Amino acid sequence: MSDALDVVVIGAGLAGLYCARDLARQGHRVAIVDRKSDPGDKVQTTGIFVRKTFVETDLPHRFLGNPLRRVRLHGPRGSELALESDKDEFRIGRMPAMYRHLLRQATDAGAVWMPRTTFEGSQQTSAGSTVFVREDGVRRELRARFVAGADGARSRVARDLGLDVNDRFLVGVEDVLAPCDGRAIDTLHCFLDGELAPGYIAWVAGDAHETHVGVAGEAGRFDPNVALERFRERVAHRFGLDGSTRAERRGGLIPVNGILKRISCDRGLLIGDAAGAVSPLTAGGLDACIRLSGAAARVLAEALRRNDGSLLAEFDGARFRARFVSRLWMRRVISSVTSAFALDAAVSLAALPPLRALARHVFFGRGSFPDVRFAFERAGRAAEA
């Protein structure tokens, strides 16, 4: 690749693929760099998409499982809260296939795919950056106007560009099992357990294609692999998972510090987990990946059009942080409740109004990552009017 690129996107997860695809479709010269050979390998996520995402975005529906309308919250000592919606609330993505599809869309639009290539750093130049990568063990240099860091929770791009970095994490691990006998289908089961999932939940979620059994909790407070084995033993009989075969093990870090403040500079920006764009309460990050990546593609395209890196200052995490304040407080409350008695009592209380309404809001809330309108877009609208 001898010609300079417009944007090098580091990371072929949901955030990077959306951003690269959108830019390539506008005719920009884009490369997608990932250390994996296939974006469908070593997937980290369960892939549960919320209603707002599959209704409002162009998520490819053919990679989504059957809709789920029910949630059941289980306390550690047997208390339960059952919630049902009159709408389709969740759909589980078949993520390896979805990632491959998005990559195909990006390359069909002209993006260059660079697998087995690791980002190692970059250096400022008069025309943007020289980006250092290692491809199949060989060091290479790419020249690019901008760098988009979509390289996950422990972003190397963030450190390299001197941007903010995540510092609070959950760690999650799950098994994806071949379809079971149907008992785990149609309902998202969430288990509160201070030992198996300290500060978060364990879950069983399934559709006709596969069943996901997982645990996540605050990093450093438990051993996720041991907790997952114990949780699987505990729920196997109840959900008909005895003898089920594991198709995949997934897992990784989930940043829960809320979106970071400084997520751009005049050489590039951060999206997805790299930007901390994950709900600290639900630990959901897929909706944010799509919305923030769309916004990133728009501001990058405008900065390219004007050849003005200072425009990226508009991509400012501080403008989103207000939406994270209540979620950050709720995360603090959740992580401070550890005893089985208190967790069980919390589930029983949540079954009573008005806490039931709050529980419905958390699980079926219509909130999502805020949509962004940049000053240059508002000015464009005003000029048209």
Ligand SMILES: Cc1cc2nc3c(=O)[nH]c(=O)nc-3n(C[C@H](O)[C@H](O)[C@H](O)COP(=O)(O)OP(=O)(O)OC[C@H]3O[C@@H](n4cnc5c(N)ncnc54)[C@H](O)[C@@H]3O)c2cc1C
């Ligand atoms: C167990 C688990 C379950 C989850 N379940 C859900 C869920 O059901 N619903 C939901 O909304 N959210 C969920 N989340 C959160 C959600 O998965 C993430 O927010 C989202 O997938 C982040 O996508 P991303 O593209 O930012 O990062 P990633 O998907 O992590 O992609 C980063 C990419 O960058 C590449 N990379 C990293 N460093 C380099 C480097 N130096 N050079 C080259 N490439 C590099 C990696 O190989 C990877 O492909 C879950 C998270 C976990 C861990």
